[in-house]
Amino acid sequence: MDSSPPLETVYQAVLALYHNPDPSEKEKASLWLGDLQRSVFAWKVADEMLHHKRDLESCYFAAQTMRRKIQLSFHELPPEAHNSLRDSLMEHIGQVNDATNTVIVTQ
Incomplete structure (x- = not known):
C-alpha cells in the first residue's frame, strides 16, 4: 500500500467483508483490509474510524487494527x-x- 486510502474506501471494504453476499467479494475485502492493517497507514485510519464511530463493524475493525x-x-x-x-x-x-x-x- 503506497498511500493512505480514503476513509470511505475503508468503510466500503468493511461493509463488503461483513455484508456482501458474494464470497469472492468478501475474500477480496478481507485481503485488502489485511494489507491495510499491515501498513503504516493503519495507525491513522484506525484512529479516525474510532473517532467517527460510524457503525459496529467499522469500530470493531478499527479497534482490532x-x-x-x-x-x-x-x-x-x-x-x-x-x-x-x-x-x-x-x-x-x-x-x-x-x-x-x-x-x-475487549479489543
Missing part, C-alpha cells in the same frame, strides 16, 4: 508520536460507556 498495531508494530511509531497515541487511546477509553459494545471494548 489498533490493538494489532500496538502489539506487533509499535516500532513503526517514532518516539515523538507515543504521547499522541497515548492521548488518543485515553480519549477513546474515556468515551466507553454501558452502550459500548463489549466486543469493541
Whole structure:
C-alpha cells in the first residue's frame, strides 16, 4: 500500500467483508483490509474510524487494527508520536460507556 486510502474506501471494504453476499467479494475485502492493517497507514485510519464511530463493524475493525498495531508494530511509531497515541487511546477509553459494545471494548 503506497498511500493512505480514503476513509470511505475503508468503510466500503468493511461493509463488503461483513455484508456482501458474494464470497469472492468478501475474500477480496478481507485481503485488502489485511494489507491495510499491515501498513503504516493503519495507525491513522484506525484512529479516525474510532473517532467517527460510524457503525459496529467499522469500530470493531478499527479497534482490532489498533490493538494489532500496538502489539506487533509499535516500532513503526517514532518516539515523538507515543504521547499522541497515548492521548488518543485515553480519549477513546474515556468515551466507553454501558452502550459500548463489549466486543469493541475487549479489543
